[in-house]
Amino acid sequence: MEVKQPKAPIKVTFTCHGKATGKMRNDLDVAMVSPMEERFTLATDEGPFHGGDATAPPPLALFVGGLTGCIMTQLRAFARRMDVEIRDLSVDCEVTWSWTPKGRIYETAPESFHLDVILDSPNTLDEQLALIAAAKKGCFIEQTLGQKNSIRHRLRTAEGFVDAD
Numbered sequence: 001m002e003v004k005q006p007k008a009p010i011k012v013t014f015t016c017h018g019k020a021t022g023k024m025r026n027d028l029d030v031a032m033v034s035p036m037e038e039r040f041t042l043a044t045d046e047g048p049f050h051g052g053d054a055t056a057p058p059p060l061a062l063f064v065g066g067l068t069g070c071i072m073t074q075l076r077a078f079a080r081r082m083d084v085e086i087r088d089l090s091v092d093c094e095v096t097w098s099w100t101p102k103g104r105i106y107e108t109a110p111e112s113f114h115l116d117v118i119l120d121s122p123n124t125l126d127e128q129l130a131l132i133a134a135a136k137k138g139c140f141i142e143q144t145l146g147q148k149n150s151i152r153h154r155l156r157t158a159e160g161f162v163d164a165d
Contacts, residue, residue, distance in 0.1 A: 003036070010035050012140070024052030060095075067141045068093040071115055074135035079121075084131045088120035113145060 013034040021027045024046040032038040044059045046052030057065075072091050079086045096111040121128055136142055153164040 006035070022053060022055065024050050025055055060097075064093055064095050067095070067113070067139075067145070068115070070139045070141040071117075071135055074138040075117070075119070075131060078134045078138060079131055082127070082131055082134065084123045084127050085121055086119060087122070088118075090118045092116040092118070110145075 011034055012032070014030060014032050016028055016030045018026045018028045022045065026044045028042040028044065030040045030042055042062065043056035044062060045054055045056040046058050047054040068091050072089060075089060075091075076086060078084075092115070094112070094114045098109045098111055100107050100109075117132055119128055119131075123131075154161040155164045
């Protein structure tokens with residue numbers, strides 16, 4: 001099924017319901033709810049460090065995989081629209097966080113995001129760089145990472161939800 005590009009801005013919305021199903025395993029029901037409907041079942045788990053059984057990738061692996069897959073998708077999608085031929089494509093992604101012990105818990109902070117694009121194309125260097133620039137702007141994950149975001153947390157109580165921020 002081919003979907004035509006909208007002429008006006010639209011909202012793209014995903015939801016996810018996660019359920020704890022093992023020591024550290026989470027089964028996730030992820031859905032795109034707008035502008036179309038698609039549903040995916042994913043899982044995360046942790047290894048022995050966090051007391052898990054490593055039955056699924058840890059959340060950070062899905063995050064880094066999502067970032068890599070997002071830019072690769074945009075490169076191929078936009079190459080057709082920009083008349084850039086891609087003979088072969090690979091992306092090497094490296095993400096580093098700092099991990100700081102704080103008593104019995106720890107805190108984290110992002111340090112760096114590096115994406116190396118290996119593109120085999122007969123197009124000019126300027127055309128290839130323009131493709132990468134366009135793909136960066138079209139990658140939902142990269143655009144999210146590139147700005148300050150507000151993330152709201154709430155806790156459900158017997159009386160309703162309470163802000164946890």
